[in-house]
Amino acid sequence: MSDSHDTFPPMIPKRGRKKKHHAVHEEVHEGEGPWIVSYADMMTLLFCFFVIMTSFANFDPVVVAKKSAAIADHFAPDSVMDDLKAYQTLGLDIGGHPNLKGVARSQLKDGTLEIVFSSSLMFAMGEVDISPEFMKSLDVLVGLIKNKNPNYRIIVEGHTDNAPISPKHPYRSNWELSSARSASVVNRFLYYGFKPTQLVSVGFGDSRPIAVDHDKNGEALPENQALNRRVVIKVLKPLKSDKMKNLGIDTYFDDSELVK
Structure with a gap:
């Protein structure tokens, strides 16, 4: 029994899988950048538009x-x-x-x-x-x-x-x-x-x-x-x-x- 136990070391999580999961997580995170920037630009322009319209309200x-x-x-x-x-x-x-x-x-x-x-x-x-x-x-x-x-x-x-x-x-x-x-x-x-x-x-x-x-x-x-x-x-x-x-x-x- 002791020989058998020594032959098979304790199971540990495979680093490859964890690294793969981490890589996927990084890909998703990096992919968020472009649309967030476009969305922020659009919101900024809309804000400027309404500020201009408000400033012209009292003619x-x-x-x-x-x-x-x-x-x-x-x-x-x-x-x-x-x-x-x-x-x-x-x-x-x-x-x-x-x-x-x-x-x-x-x-x-x-x-x-x-x-x-x-x-x-x-x-x-x-x-x-x-x-x-x-x-x-x-x-x-x-x-x-x-x-x-x-x-x-x-x-x-x-x-x-x-x-x-x-x-x-x-x-x-x-x-x-x-x-x-x-x-x-x-x-x-x-x-x-x-x-x-x-x-x-x-x-x-x-x-x-x-x-x-x-x-x-x-x-x-x-x-x-x-x-x-x-x-x-x-x-x-x-x-x-x-x-x-x-x-x-x-x-x-x-x-x-x-x-x-």
Whole structure:
């Protein structure tokens, strides 16, 4: 019995198996790395997104302009960033000028700077000539744009409400009225030295309202109609050439920028 016992040493765990188990454990642990990093990146981006949305919740044009500039510094290419900074500076100049404060509303939209005026302030009822009282404000705006960059391209849009035109009115439709008003504004840019190839005049009539003109009962809503009677001036970046493109649908310049 003693010989038999001496022949077979006591059983001990095989190190190979333990090492194999340990190796498997290490493989699982090492495999967790890539997806954890991707998940963390995604959560960080989501957090930044909601922080930005929260910061914009209380809208203040000056504050939003500054925040937009800071974001552009990190995410936009140099050329795009330069354009945005120029637009933002121009927008701040417009909003802070005493002749334009409370009269013009500017915003960045689709890579352009939009300045919105109420037609009720710019034109007398049914008229297409800019009122003498408003002319100074418009001239100040044209001067600010020209001082920033005289090569900017300008698109002027005329909009009306859907009130019908009187049969005795010299213009037969809201299309004609809005077109004549936008042309009057374009003429001020021409007067101050902008080239014709930089300018476009567009009349939309009542086809693009921003508020309903009438309630469910068909009654006119004067406040909404006043919002729809507006002139929109769009400031676009300069072109490398002065060539105009043959007009397609909403295409005005040879870089195929669209008016939306």
